[in-house]
Amino acid sequence: MTGKELWGSILQKAMEGKLVPQRKEEGTAAELLKEIRKEKAKLVKEGKLKKTKPLPAVREEEKPFDIPDSWEWVRLRDIVYNHGQKKPTEKFSYIDIGSIDNTSQKLNDSEKIIMPEKAPSRARRIVQLGDILYATVRPYLHNMCIVDKTLSYPPIASTGFAVMATFEGVERKYLFYFLLSPAFDSYANSNQNAKGVAYPAINDKALYNALIPLPPLFEQHRIVEKLEILKPLVDAYGQTAEELDELNRKFPGDLKKSLLQQAMEGKLVSQRKEEGTAADLLKEIRKERAKLVKEGKLKKAKPLPAVSEEEKPFDIPDSWEWVRLKNLCQTIVDCPHSTPKYLKEDTGFAAIDTNCINANGEIIGLRYVSEDTYYNRTVRLVPKKDDIVFTREGSFGRAAIIPYDGNFCLGQRVMLLRLPSKIDVLFIKMILMAPETINRLTRKQKGLGAKHINVSDVCNLALPLPPLFEQQRIVRQLESLLALCDKLQPED
Helix, strand or coil, rough: CCHHHHCCCCCHHHHCCCCCCCCHHCCCCHHHHHHHHHHHHHHHHHHCCCCCCCCCCCCCCCCCCCCCCEEEEEEHHHHECCCCEEEECCEEEEEEEHHCCCCCECCCCCCEEECCHHHHCCCCEEEECCCEEEEEEHHHHCCCCCCCCCCCCCCCEECCCEEEEECCCCCHHHHHHHHHHHHHHHHCCCCCCCCCCCCCEHHHHHHHCCCEEEEEEHHHHHHHHHHHHHHHHHHHHHHHHHHHHHHHHHHHHHHHHHHHHHHHHCCCCCHHHHHHHHHHHHHHHHHHHHHHCCCCCCCCCCCCCCCHHCCCCCCCCCEEEEEEEEHHHHHEEEEEEEEECCCCCCCCCCECCCHEEECCCCCCCEEEEHHHHHHHHHHHHHHCCCCCCEEEEECCEEEEECCCCCEECCCCCCCCCCCCCCCCCCHHHHHCCCCCHHHHCCCCCCCCCCEEECHHHHHEEEEEEECCCHHHHHHHHHHHHHHHHHCCCCCC
16 A cells, blocks of 8 residues: 555544544534524625525435534535635735645745736735645645745635635634545545546535535544544654565566676586586687688688777686677678668568667567568578677667577667587577666667667677676576566566
8 A cells, every 4th residue: 555545544534533533522513504604694794705695405325425413514615615716906925826736725835926017917816824725726625725834925826626614613724634635535536526638626616516525623623633643653654655666566577687797607506617618618619610710601800809908897707808899790780770660560581770679689570571671681691590690779788599590680779699519599688688788788888869888898898708608607697587577576
């Protein structure tokens, strides 16, 4: 339960007479209503209040919930009045929707002071100290407050507010809390009462006909006292609940990042002497590459310089090596620098671009091209099973493994990495998509609009390399642990 939900539940209990006990010596709301009617009649006689038509009696079917026997259902108009409207004739403090902080339900410190000659000519609502301001436009129902401070100039409110003064027998804070309650929100938000298309609002008739559960005056005071004791406690609970929800929401993702970092640093599985070293592995890779060059299956390429000490972002085990991606791969090719013409029908020839790869590095769709386009885009290299397609622009840093042999070519904004047989392709995919790797690449992004990573920066990327069998053990461990992380992800 969120803090908001808990507070709503407490307000509802308060308005049902379940927050504090009833006391016989405090009298009844029926007796209180007689006093309120006397006060109203007196104000009418003195000319301070206009006489209004009697409101319809409360019918049983209207009552939304049960209340104690000592309480009464009344209509809002029975217990409040207003001071009318006037056209501004002097400098005034103007209260509109933005004047109220709808989280604290207080007037903001900054006042809007308006000169009469700059004010619209139409009448505005007169406001006095102690009045309740209730925003009647549906999106802003909780932009409400009690005017509890004297403003610099006579305050006048937007006609988007109902301005309510309470009779002496009504604790204004009790009424204020009821107007904040879920029960009243439900009434004010209903399509029956909130009229309008762009900005639905509750009109005066519906507002002042609303039913209010009225306790005796001293019970009203006790309810308010109890609510104000509970409010800071609920706020503290709400803050803690939000922090816990945020922690729960972030925890699986943070745990994944931590596991990937542990894997990159050689801390996820133990090192085993019998599995050899990455230095031995690199010798085997160089032999394999030299054999392919000799057979004409691979072009001879000038190796990049070794990774310098200052380039190494963290420590790795002694049996591992830092290696540049280009020195690790058999070959790296960029996509043709043009966007192919995509076709709707399945032609048997497919391009893979950034739109085809999701955030988990999975190929989620293909984009079809003509046979001619396919051959034009595979002149340099024909993609095959276990090649990695790496995005370097837009949703950059996504690495997807081609799952089977087919007629694939590269779309726009991606490059192809082909690894030697003695490298676990899943290990390299995981390392390429690890947050630490992405952070290093992000710092090298170029461009003002659509940022991208240069091919040379990808080729120069320094990666930690363990022996082959350790790579495979890391992959198995990561797959198992990351699957558990997914199960920890809270449901929306």
